[in-house]
Amino acid sequence: MKMLTRLALNNNKKNKARSILIMLVIFLSTTLLSSIALICYGSLKYQKDNVKELYGTFYGAYKGVSEEQIAEMRKRSEFTEIGKSAVCGEVESEATVSLQWMSEEVGMMTNLKEQLEEGSFPKAQNEIAGERRFFQKLGYENVKIGDEIKLSYRRSNQEKYQETTFVVSGIIRSISEELENQAYVGYVSEDFYTTHFSENARRYMAYFSLSEDLGLNSETAEIEAKELAEKCGIDAENVAMNKTYLFFVLSPDMESIMGFILIAIVVVIFSVLVIYNIFQVGIVEKIQEYGKIKALGATRGQMKALVFREGMMLSVIPTPLGILAGIGISCLFMNYWISNMAPFGAETKISAAYISVPLLLLCVLAVLATVWIALKKPMSTVKKVSPVEAFRYQGEGKRKKGICKGYAVMSPNRMMMANLAMNKKRTVGTMFTMGLSCVLFVVAVNYTRNVDIEYAARQDLPFGQFQIDLSYSTTDTAYPENNLDSVLKENPLDAQLVKDLKSIEGVTEVKIGKQLYAHDEKGELHSIAVLDRKLFEKESKGAGVLGTVDYEKASKDNAIFNGWSHFIADTGYEIGDTVSFQLGGMQGEIPYQGELQGAFGSINGDWAITEDTYKNLGFADAEENIGTIWVDCKKSESKNVEAAIKELLENKDHYELSSFEGEVESLDSMMAIMKIMGYSFLLLIGMITFMNMANTMILNVITRKRELGVLQAVGMTNQQLNKMLRNEGLLFTLGSIVISLVVGIPAGYGLFLYGKKAGLTGFDVYHFPGVEILVMIFVLAVLQIGLSFMLSRNVKKESLIDRIRY
Known part of the structure; x- marks a missing residue:
């Protein structure tokens, strides 16, 4: 046995090129396997260790639930925890700001109580809590506990704003990076909510957890939640599950884990083929040496063992080095990932125990098995060949008899x-x-x-570095001047603004997009996006598109499209129906009837028509009905251009400014x-x-x-x-x-x-x-x-x- 080991060692030393290449492949394969395994294990373990801090402890929530329906939920033993939350209304601000009440149970289940930086959550009717950014959006830069603040508030867009005074009771730590045009929430007391909403008008978000006795996993929890909703008289479509929490607490979704396993299998198969190819390519040279050894008296088993030891010896050094490299890569990834996860959640427990020794041993076994599988064919070849055949061996087995075609000139x-x-x-x-x-x-x-x-960012901002959109409502009865029909007539994004934008130093191009409003047969207001050919074709390639979405056909037929295919059933129309609207803009209103030829996945409008249809209907003035302005400039000039744009918009209302850089950062x-x-x-x-x-x-x-x-x-x-x-x-x-x-x-x-x-x-x-x-x-x-x-x-x-x- 010692002789075979020495022979194997000497063969590897003699064939340095082959040995080094095999060792490199084994090292890289081990590195791949161990890093993939540890990244999978580490990410799952980190999330599992910190799942409560990151995602709360609730299974899901029912939207738009009444007190009676919550009472039905409390009667069922399947629910172990139930908490209530409610939106109280909106605050007048340039940003999207709302007020919300939540019960103590919801504060615990969503982990929001853990984010309280100082003070307490509201108890009295005039108390309020929120992130510092919430108060800053209302004009209070350095707010402190006990400070009085004033804000204009209304319960819905059927009411006018009323000035309300609050006392700051608590400040909540910011748990996410501030994004462009994001929404902000202030938290008020239960007394505030019950005082401002009558018993019949109260609607809640009911957070819940389910009993462990149900034996649920991450896939069956939603099915059970929908069944329970129906038993409690709640619309099953109004359930929103806390899927990330369920994934880590109940059982990891096999589809996600299988992704890692599939990659590992591909790496093993790939490594087997490469290592086998390295051995097999050099078999012509080595087989003659093996023939000499066999001629000296080596048995078939010894010849097989010789090749096996040659391969396994080459695994001794690269396998542990690959494991160490895999550990290093996984640690670098985990440190980077955790540092980037921190802004998205609460203070998390960062543990060093993301290295699994059993998993690493499994990787070592997988690598050794990979080498063994790769050696099976060479071992079989060496074992079977006779000493005489060995000296004639050319690696192709028996040759067919026939005529060899030659050439007069080579x-x-x-x-x-x-x-x-x-x-x-x-x-x-x-x-x-x-x-x-x-x-x-x-x-x-x-x-x-x-x-x-950048491509993902272009889904929201398709052109240029900046986008100016009309900001409007379609259901504001208290302030009808905020509705789209009034805003379009006010014409805040007018031709003069476009001209001024073009004159800004550094601006290379300005493009405009048109928008109309529509009144349906019930008198309800809708927004109509006008899409040019390029934007139409871009949206037609997106997800969720229904029906026939063809620019030429749509323009020829003056057809219309729904903007949100997921909600098309709520409109009362189906693909192929005739839609009747009163379309309007600055020029007034005109009657419209057209075929609903399709629906987009999601666009900036309730409905859409083509630019050619817009002109066919008589809305041809390029200076009117501007709904979006895109401004392009050199990236190096973006800061100066942004400042100039904001200066031009200072005295204007009903707009929202977005930047491509902001979309990318988010x-x-x-x-x-x-x-x-x-x-x-x-x-x-x-x-x-x-x-x-x-x-x-x-x-x-x-x-x-x-x-x-x-x-x-x-x-x-x-x-x-x-x-x-x-x-x-x-x-x-x-x-x-x-x-x-x-x-x-x-x-x-x-x-x-x-x-x-x-x-x-x-x-x-x-x-x-x-x-x-x-x-x-x-x-x-x-x-x-x-x-x-x-x-x-x-x-x-x-x-x-x-x-x-x-």
Whole structure:
């Protein structure tokens, strides 16, 4: 046994190139497996450890619930906790500000009580609590406990604002980063709510937790909640589940965990093929040595054990190093992730126990199993071959009898094709394993290409650096001047504003979008978005589109579209119905009848028509009915341009200003983590791909030193040798690229469709990763040509006699 171990060790030392390449592949595979496993484990454990602080402890909530329905809930033993919350009304402010009451149970279940920085939650009718940003939006920069504040408040948009005085009872710690145009909430007492709302008018958000005796998991909890809602007389569609809490407390969703498991399986399969290919490519050289050992008396079992030990010895050093590298990568990721998670929740418990020893041992076993599977075919080959066959072995088994077609004149390309044809299995195997690594690259790059922060931001701000929208209501009976019909007639976004915006230094382009209002047969007010061809086609490619959404047909038929497909049933119309409206703008109103041809997933309007339909109906004046203005400028000028825009808007009402930079910042934290994971995976896959290609070319030259020496002895020049090796490498690269494109592009598109269906941010319209694929092809070609050049130089350093005797 010691002799076999020494032989295996010496063989590995003798074949340094092969040994180093295998060790590198094992190291990278171990790094991938261990980092993926620890990131999965660490993220799940972190969330589970801090789930209450981050997401509260409630299972879900029922919206629009009455006191009688809550009484029915309290009768059922399935509910272990029930809390009430209610929206009390809105506050007059440039920002979206509202007042809310919540019971003590809701404060505990949502973890809001833990966020109280100082003071207490309101108890008296005139007390109020909120984040500092809430008070700042009302004009109170440095508010303190006990300070009096005044605000204008109303219960609904059927009432006028009334000035109300409050005493600050508590200040809540900000638990999220401030986003552009976000909403703000102030918390008032139960006395305030019951005083301002009659018993019949009170409607609550009922938070609840369910009994553990029900044996629910994260998938069945929502089904149970809907069934209980119906039993309590509550509309089942009005349930909102705390899905993230349920995911970590009840049981992790297998679909999410399977994603990690699937990646791990792909890594194992990929590693098996690469390690197998490294062993198999060099089998022509090694099999003759094994034949000599067998001729000296080694048994079949000993030959099998020899190859097995060679492979396993090569795992001794890279496996622990890969585990350490995996630990390092996972720790870096977890530290980054936790630091970015902190703004989204309460103070969380950051633990160092995100390294699972059993999981790492499982990774080690997986790597060793990977090496063992990769060695099975070489072990079987060595075990079966006889000493006589070993000296004749060429790696292709039995050769078919037939006529060998020759050429009167040989060239480097013909020599290349002859060599590849003689070793078909090796050629195909090499192309397949290299192609697989490129497939993984193409699939991964489809993910990273479509997770685009700027693209996601463009869903809300489709053009330029700034967007000015009309701010309006459609149901404000107390202040009808705030409704869209009045706002459009007031014309705050007029032609003079557009002209002034164009004159701002640094502005490169200003575009406008039109908007109309509509009164239906019941007299209700609706907003009508006017979409030009480019915006129409963009929205038609989004999620949730229904019916026939074609710009030419819509313009020809003067058709109309619903703006929110999810709520189309609430309108009373179906696709194909005739819609009757009184459309209006600055010019007055005109009767309209048109076919409802489709619905968009979500747009900035209740309904939509094309720009051509807008003109066909007589709304042709370019200076009227402006609903949106987009302003573009150089990124370096954005700060100065923003200040100038705000100055122009100072004396105007009914507008909302958004910036592209603000949209990007609001998405950046979440998307950055996803992109880091994607690009890290790409980097490791790319390294393994290069190792595989380098191994193929190095062993291809090493095992053919004698052949190349003979060819040069009979007249092949150094230039012809360079050309032959270069073309061989290019052919391998071309085959790999073809495989990667044929398999990788459909697989990558499938991943995109899954991401779009799952609602992943940035997955809306498919972007083919053409640039990334061209870069991959270019890099592979450059690396291959560089390797060919270095190997050719290395071969030529040895004399012809040494090569022929090799």
